[in-house]
Amino acid sequence: MSGNKQWVRITPVQNIPLREGRSVSVGGREIAIFNLGNQFLAIGGRCPHKGGPLAEGIVTGATVVCPLHAWKINLETGCAAKADVNPACVATYQTRVESGIVLIELPEPSGAEQGNSFLCGEQNWPASSDSPSNSPA
């Protein structure tokens, strides 16, 4: 993984309601950002199962439930709760809030194309459909 990172200003905090997610397309990635009340968490926007839009899921604690087939993705690790075949994860992104704006840390465009998930391959579904698939589905 390349160490070059950059913070990107995304949107005012009030655009993401409490305990909901919103998706944003930035730097060629689809990212889902969630408002957990005390913090914002950001992960890759598409479910590792069948590419469901995670930002539309119901948030339960620090987990989002994919609206298509109810896979549960941990917002802190990016990993699916019951990945029975392969470890199925999405990327996670650091976030911070600065003067009412949510920022996300992205790798430099020239750096590694992956997020900061070491164990699990990320898919930028479907935007980068050419990336190697390791979906358990």
Add this chain to the structure above:
Amino acid sequence: MMQKLVVVGNGMAGVACVEQILKHAPKFEITIFGDETHVNYNRILLSSVLAGEKAADEIVLNGLEWYQKHGIELRLGVRILDVDSERKTVTGDDGSVTPFDKLLVATGSTPLIPPMEGVKKEGVFVFRNLDDTRCLLDYAGPGKKAVVIGGGLLGLEAARGLQVQGCDVTVVHLMDALMERQLDFTGGSYLKAKMECLGVKVLLERNTAAILGNGRATGVALKNGETVEADFVVIAAGIRPNAELGRKAGLHVNRGIVVNDYMETSNPGIFAVGECVEHNGICYGLLAPLLEQGKVLAATITGNRGPVYGGTVQAAKLKIMGVDVFSAGNFSEKAPGTDAIRYEDPALGTYKKLTVCDGKLAGVILVGDTSDSHRYTEWLRAQTDLTAVRRQLLFPGPGDDAGLDVAEMADSKVVCGCNGVTKATIIQAVHEKGINTLAQLKDCTRASTGCGSCTEVCQQLLKAVAPEFQEEVKKSLCKCIPFPEDKLREILRSQRLRSVQEVLEIYGNGVGCEVCKPALSYMLDMLWCGDHDEDRSARFINDRVHANIQKDGTFSVVPRIRGGVTSAKELRRIADVAEKYNVRMVKITGSQRIDLLGVKKADLPSIWADLGMPSGQAYTKGVRMVKTCVGTDFCRFGVQDSTKAGIDLERRLENLYTPHKLKMGAVGCPRNCAEATVKDIGLVGQEGTWQVVVGGAAGKKVRKADLLITVESTEETLQAATLFFQYYRENANYLERTYDFVERVGIEKIRRDTVYAPLAVQQGLRERLRKSKRIARDAWLEGDAPRHPTQFVQIEPLEKVPA
């Protein structure tokens, strides 16, 4: 020769005593005077009436027909002012003079008004009878400020009812803990914490000096100088025996009319029972002792003198603000030689305390978990020596005989205090009627249909006695909130919790999941008809954006086409929309509607606006459609106008939500072209009549609908269908389709509770449906007025970064 028995007082104790008298050989012509204008009702349930859980007529114990059946003359609205014990007559406030051979005084008690200024002001109430309750209901309402003076049992019941009505309630209590007659300081503190958690303010150690306001109450002034604002004030500071008539009759009266163990007063022709009585220096205010007194009195007065009343260990089992509380005996730790055994878990809100004296149980307090109350009551009653079980006082040891508790109970023991059902009655019903479930027991004996505190004992009795006992399968909704759904509905109804998060925090794990959040959202919406905090984060995505999510994350749009009848103009508009937004597929659905598939979330509001049609609710657990055939207008076989009836039905129910999706059909003849017999609700036209059928399915399961009722007019048809509709909304579990619901509940019971129900019950269902319908809106109106600025909007990042 029949003797004249005059009963003064038409309350629970007096009438229960008369019921006992009627069990003996007939001896009396009975006249009952009541100063209220109602037949005998269950005073204990007044708090449920105040909370809106029960209608006034639902708490009636003995209807007019009961008085008629037993030849009792009932004189309502007459207050007996005087008694002449020489001439043996009573005088009423209507001037009537009534002679008696025997007089039974059952005048109960009157509210205690502590000395304070301004109690005569408008907006100051007591909470004692049905008329008080009605007055309070007139004043109560969302946002109204209520002050309840008195933090005892009655005060807290009033506070709870008013809080459920949406009032902003403050309880002012003289002592340093709530309900000090039933609880100790710790127990009272548990209760206080729970009440404050539910939004009721509690002020302890405050003495009220005056009620403020110029002619009308505007607040209360406390002796410490504080004032509390109020739109109205309820004084519930206690009761005192209403023994005035006893004094006038020259009876021996202390606090109450003094009676001996045979329930005789100092005058052999005059008897007294209930709260107006003092036995062995004690005036009882709870129901169980009054019923015991009534039995003894009935024996004495009918010439069967023998049974004696030996006093009752005071025990109260109740639910205050959703907290189970049980209290019995003397729980003070101060008596010499008394040990207190305690257990508490603040997180669970559980507190237990036993006081043991000379190796025997002296008193009990249980808060939060009252499941062992029966065991303790028996120990108290029998004065069991506890040496052998000393290690298991708070928690029964393993391998206990589960049937032992009920086996120890005497046959004559009243299990259900509200309806006076004894253990023997229940056992008899089990054997004679072949009862195996609690529901059957309720139907047959009315046991556990009142306050419900005896449900557990009834279950245990059934378990011990019924040969094929079936425990009702109660599945919790999910792990987050460990209650079965019917229990949850009861909790939500009685607690007036307004948001999913609030419910989860008080009754669940504070987090919730994708199973319970939508279920709780539905329940709150159904129960409070919009008067709740709608939290979209608790809703599935379809209900956040009012469209059905598809496998690729796009949405489908199905406008409402009532009864499947559209027009050329409407079709043209739909076609234009399909072209304008590059809709990927236009599909005729199985429900006689049109589905536009592959729509982007951000396009939804403008598509809805361009269509100019309301939402078809095809994405939600709600009213889908009424599928119709062409009925009488065109079809040569049609005998009923099913098209019009179907459109009518759809209009009456559209925009409402249901436990699961709800599909309907209306056909104009038994050929059933629109497949009404496999719909959740179907109207089947026949020559001269309609059949209303329910619980049909043609999905995962295929099921022919059951006949609910056959009626003549189309209006009656729609009425029957809507009764079932609301009944399903209120009683089905979330995600339970009508075909599972009908099988679970049984069509006979459904008929009894809907189309064959008493008029008042039907009106209740209709009124609640009307209330929901009044606030129900076409969800697509949110396209113009989104609930959140980014509800439909795709967020664009403030900074662009190259990919």
